[in-house]
Amino acid sequence: MSVQDIILKLQEFWSLNGCIITSGYDVEVGAGTMTPDTFFRVLGPRPWKVAYWQPSRRPDDGRYGDNPNRVQKHNQFQVILKPIPTDGQSLYLNSLYHLGVDIRNHDIKFDEDNWASPSLGAWGVGWQVMCDGLEITQFTYFQQAGGKELNPNSLEITYGVERLASFLDGKSNIYDLEWGNKATYNDLRHEEERQFSIYNFEAAHIPMLRDAFRMYREESARLVDDGLYLPAYDYLLKCSHVFNILDARKAISVAERTTLMAEMRDLAGAIADLYVKRIHPQAEVEEDNQNG
Amino acid sequence: MADFLFELGVEEVPVSEAPRIRDQLKDAFQTALEEEHLPMNAMEVAATNRRFMIYITGLPKQAQDRSELLTGPSKRIAYDDSGRPAVPLLKFLEANGTALDDAREVETPKGIYMAVERRFKGQKTHRVLEKAIPRILSGLTFRKAMVWNDSRIPFIRPIRNILAILDGELIAVEFAGIRSSLEVDGHPLLAEEKLEINSYRDYIEKLHKCFVIPGEAEREKIILQDAISLANDLETTVELDPEMLQYYVFNNEYPVVFSGEFDRRYLTLPQEIIAEFMRNEKKLHPLHDGAGRMMNHFIGVSNVPDEHRNVAGGNEKVIQATFEDAVFFWETDRTEDISGLTENLSTVVFHKGLGSFLDKSKRLQALVVEACRLTGNETLTKDLEQAAELCKNDLVTRMVGEFPALQGIMGGLYLRETGKPESIWRPVYVHYEPRGFTQKPVSHLGGGLLSICDKIDNICAFLSLGIRTSSSSDPYGIRRDANAVIKVILDLGLDFDLAELIHQACALLGKDKGKQDALQRKVTDLFHIRLDNIMRDMLGIRHDIVEAVISDAALHIYRLHLKTLEISEMTGTPSILPLIILHKRLKNISRSDDSEMGEVNPERFQDSEETILYDILKQSEPTIHRHLELREYRAVAAEILQMKPVIDEFFDNVLVMAKEEDLRRNRIAIVRKIDQILMQVADFTRIVESE
Numbered sequence: 006m007s008v009q010d011i012i013l014k015l016q017e018f019w020s021l022n023g024c025i026i027t028s029g030y031d032v033e034v035g036a037g038t039m040t041p042d043t044f045f046r047v048l049g050p051r052p053w054k055v056a057y058w059q060p061s062r063r064p065d066d067g068r069y070g071d072n073p074n075r076v077q078k079h080n081q082f083q084v085i086l087k088p089i090p091t092d093g094q095s096l097y098l099n100s101l102y103h104l105g106v107d108i109r110n111h112d113i114k115f116d117e118d119n120w121a122s123p124s125l126g127a128w129g130v131g132w133q134v135m136c137d138g139l140e141i142t143q144f145t146y147f148q149q150a151g152g153k154e155l156n157p158n159s160l161e162i163t164y165g166v167e168r169l170a171s172f173l174d175g176k177s178n179i180y181d182l183e184w185g186n187k188a189t190y191n192d193l194r195h196e197e198e199r200q201f202s203i204y205n206f207e208a209a210h211i212p213m214l215r216d217a218f219r220m221y222r223e224e225s226a227r228l229v230d231d232g233l234y235l236p237a238y239d240y241l242l243k244c245s246h247v248f249n250i251l252d253a254r255k256a257i258s259v260a261e262r263t264t265l266m267a268e269m270r271d272l273a274g275a276i277a278d279l280y281v282k283r284i285h286p287q288a289e290v291e292e293d294n295q296n297g
Numbered sequence: 298m299a300d301f302l303f304e305l306g307v308e309e310v311p312v313s314e315a316p317r318i319r320d321q322l323k324d325a326f327q328t329a330l331e332e333e334h335l336p337m338n339a340m341e342v343a344a345t346n347r348r349f350m351i352y353i354t355g356l357p358k359q360a361q362d363r364s365e366l367l368t369g370p371s372k373r374i375a376y377d378d379s380g381r382p383a384v385p386l387l388k389f390l391e392a393n394g395t396a397l398d399d400a401r402e403v404e405t406p407k408g409i410y411m412a413v414e415r416r417f418k419g420q421k422t423h424r425v426l427e428k429a430i431p432r433i434l435s436g437l438t439f440r441k442a443m444v445w446n447d448s449r450i451p452f453i454r455p456i457r458n459i460l461a462i463l464d465g466e467l468i469a470v471e472f473a474g475i476r477s478s479l480e481v482d483g484h485p486l487l488a489e490e491k492l493e494i495n496s497y498r499d500y501i502e503k504l505h506k507c508f509v510i511p512g513e514a515e516r517e518k519i520i521l522q523d524a525i526s527l528a529n530d531l532e533t534t535v536e537l538d539p540e541m542l543q544y545y546v547f548n549n550e551y552p553v554v555f556s557g558e559f560d561r562r563y564l565t566l567p568q569e570i571i572a573e574f575m576r577n578e579k580k581l582h583p584l585h586d587g588a589g590r591m592m593n594h595f596i597g598v599s600n601v602p603d604e605h606r607n608v609a610g611g612n613e614k615v616i617q618a619t620f621e622d623a624v625f626f627w628e629t630d631r632t633e634d635i636s637g638l639t640e641n642l643s644t645v646v647f648h649k650g651l652g653s654f655l656d657k658s659k660r661l662q663a664l665v666v667e668a669c670r671l672t673g674n675e676t677l678t679k680d681l682e683q684a685a686e687l688c689k690n691d692l693v694t695r696m697v698g699e700f701p702a703l704q705g706i707m708g709g710l711y712l713r714e715t716g717k718p719e720s721i722w723r724p725v726y727v728h729y730e731p732r733g734f735t736q737k738p739v740s741h742l743g744g745g746l747l748s749i750c751d752k753i754d755n756i757c758a759f760l761s762l763g764i765r766t767s768s769s770s771d772p773y774g775i776r777r778d779a780n781a782v783i784k785v786i787l788d789l790g791l792d793f794d795l796a797e798l799i800h801q802a803c804a805l806l807g808k809d810k811g812k813q814d815a816l817q818r819k820v821t822d823l824f825h826i827r828l829d830n831i832m833r834d835m836l837g838i839r840h841d842i843v844e845a846v847i848s849d850a851a852l853h854i855y856r857l858h859l860k861t862l863e864i865s866e867m868t869g870t871p872s873i874l875p876l877i878i879l880h881k882r883l884k885n886i887s888r889s890d891d892s893e894m895g896e897v898n899p900e901r902f903q904d905s906e907e908t909i910l911y912d913i914l915k916q917s918e919p920t921i922h923r924h925l926e927l928r929e930y931r932a933v934a935a936e937i938l939q940m941k942p943v944i945d946e947f948f949d950n951v952l953v954m955a956k957e958e959d960l961r962r963n964r965i966a967i968v969r970k971i972d973q974i975l976m977q978v979a980d981f982t983r984i985v986e987s988e
Contacts, residue, residue, distance in 0.1 A: 073618060089445050108486050109601065113600075139615045156449070172611070
């Protein structure tokens with residue numbers, strides 16, 4: 006099954022199961038969790054069911070197009086179910102079945118893997134789903150986001166699209182995968198991997214990126230002060246991506262990492278606060294009463 | 298008689314938690330039944346990562362009625378002068394809802410007391426369990442819990458079902474929004490429907506039919522047998538690592554062992570890396586040939602039958618991809634000389650407020666010099682200094698960045714690659730070992746010394762920040778590190794005073810003198826407690842013997858251990874009791890005067906017993922010294938014991954507590970001298986030996 010067929014099938018399956026299908030975000034993100042459709046919507050009391058395909062960038066994972074499995078940009082298919090359904094695991098197994106996985110003849114395991122994103126002030130409990138030893142999905146019960154306890158909690162299912170494709174296609178090299186209609190992954194992505202690996206590891210101009218990080222952070226903080234949490238969040242995402250490039254360039258010391266992470270976490274917290282107050286003005290009053 | 302079947306069905310719990318939860322459930326059910334005086338015949342427990350089963354047989358349907366005698370006030374105060382019940386008795390009766398007629402007298406060791414008999418109605422077993430189950434479930438503890446539904450009750454993973462049947466009858470309970478039912482799940486992939494259960498037999502049969510082998514031992518047996526037979530096919534044998542075996546047993550309800558292979562060219566990677574990647578990353582078990590060489594084959598355990606080799610084939614692909622990553626790291630890391638990375642450590646923070654790893658490696662360099670000197674290993678100094686300088690460099694390599702469990706090992710391997718001698722790379726390789734007391738023995742001297750220094754520095758550094766540890770919380774591994782230091786010292790027989798090394802480690806942290814002293818005390822206290830703990834709990838040495846030797850303020854750990862061993866041998870022999878009596882006598886006398894210790898002055902002797910004792914003491918001094926030097930503690934004690942008749946004569950005929958001060962002091966000085974010799978072995982007065 007081609008990469009695009011997987012995406013189409015997953016969209017179809019989750020649409021049939023009550024999700025709205027949205028597009029991935031158009032700002033670089035490290036994971037589908039960072040997309041506003043997840044970051045904001047898991048907060049507060051409102052139910053939410055969404056599924057989207059999100060290209061995700063991890064500069065440090067680039068291998069110049071030489072490694073058969075690692076790429077600096079991969080594709081995630083993300084599902085958020087809020088509140089958590091009682092049959093989340095079976096729904097998930099059904100989605101694999103829908104993709105044509107013969108689940109009785111493969112070793113599908115839910116292995117402990119608790120997810121945490123310190124820069125988003127978020128963590129959850131769950132598993133990596135292994136299929137014959139290959140990690141194909143992250144399955145997480147969100148507990149906290151933006152530094153806040155969640156109620157109701159959300160279930161996040163994140164499929165690794167390339168992993169699924171390798172598995173379904175029996176290919177051991179990612180570049181041999183069929184993207185769709187005869188075009189290969191290599192045709193579409195190889196040069197991009199090569200160039201971005203060079204950029205991320207060698208060519209990225211460190212002083213410029215440091216300036217950019219600072220400017221994005223300041224812009225985000227300013228927008229927080231103005232109550233514009235959506236654009237503020239965009240700039241936080243930009244900070245995060247620039248941070249990742251600097252990190253791939255080995256330009257961040259551990260001490261500095263702690264500081265920069267704390268800055269991003271604080272911004273994420275402030276942005277989440279604004280959102281919660283906006284959608285649920287009562288919350289602020291209740292909180293004040295409790296504190297008082 | 299009734300039997301009780303319970304199953305808690307959950308979504309996959311972490312394998313490491315499964316046995317803990319099983320044991321907690323077992324204890325909790327046992328306690329709940331005991332509290333209500335419900336006896337049982339037998340109890341069986343079993344767990345997988347998806348279910349916890351308890352099966353109890355021979356329960357009565359109801360607990361027997363019983364009565365208990367409650368003792369109240371003594372008869373003396375129960376009545377007033379005119380024989381009427383007084384306040385204490387009236388209050389007692391009131392509190393127990395009984396009348397005066399019910400009260401009776403009972404004889405106790407303390408005299409005659411008033412008592413009443415209180416009757417308890419035996420509870421119905423069904424009712425007891427009904428009340429107990431939600432309480433038991435909410436009392437379970439986990440390393441990490443989560444909430445998932447409106448109940449907001451934290452649990453390890455979402456609960457799928459609660460089965461509770463007493464003699465075929467459902468016990469209706471609710472916990473975390475889940476109501477008990479007769480339904481359980483079969484295998485997560487192979488069973489289609491929920492199973493309805495009406496008895497234990499039914500449960501076991503249906504589970505087996507639905508691809509769940511509930512018994513842990515049964516699953517273990519299958520895994521071991523299949524692993525051996527697959528290894529046989531490859532003309533080798535296999536001994537499964539206990540941790541991996543445990544993982545396989547709890548992680549698979551229907552275990553099927555498979556084998557796979559990978560391209561031979563990856564065998565050029567160091568074996569440590571291959572093993573780490575297989576075990577920790579992919580839960581696959583490496584295989585070795587008859588000569589102990591790693592093979593390009595592995596085994597793993599699947600939760601479904603693998604008739605089409607899907608599972609084996611998939612794992613083969615995955616492990617090759619992982620090795621491809623390993624090769625990438627191994628190649629890129631080696632393009633730079635690891636010895637040149639020391640300066641990069643300045644960017645790696647050791648801990649907030651404790652500087653960088655560069656600072657740490659500088660402290661370690663100074664500390665190993667001291668360790669070599671203290672342990673009489675000066676010849677190792679030069680190499681160990683270099684090893685200390687380089688031992689943290691692998692923290693900035695990509696391999697360790699990606700796989701922190703390989704720290705130390707990678708540093709050693711990379712140094713070996715650049716041609717450093719074994720006296721340098723080996724200490725680096727092993728310096729994180731051991732990671733606690735119960736690990737395989739330490740055998741490399743240089744590695745052991747570096748390990749001690751690294752851990753002492755950790756301990757001093759973390760304690761200097763005011764970090765505390767407790768039996769349940771040791772996030773910085775302080776206790777574990779201290780245990781490891783003790784282990785290295787004992788394994789390698791390092792005879793030195795650890796307090797001196799601690800003194801140096803504290804000084805290197807660059808605090809002012811007052812803080813340094815306080816820190817040093819904290820660290821030595823910690824070691825005394827750890828030592829006491831290890832000797833009693835792990836080495837099984839008697840509590841009183843540990844106390845008798847550990848009272849020494851110095852931390853001559855190796856010697857302390859030798860002493861405990863020798864004294865353990867002495868206990869139970871006829872010599873121990875006279876020694877204890879003698880030492881008590883010596884101590885009593887020497888304590889009765891609190892003046893400073895003075896030298897014995899033979900010219901002040903008046904009685905012949907004084908002179909004889911002093912002469913004998915003088916004569917045996919060289920022997921005693923030699924024994925002490927050779928750490929022959931039993932011989933020292935024997936030497937003193939030989940003098941016992943003379944000492945007894947002295948005590949019987951000489952008035953130690955003479956009126957004249959200088960006479961008294963002189964006699965006490967002799968007594969103290971003997972006490973001091975004994976104290977170099979142990980404080981025998983603390984040893985408890987029945988006559």
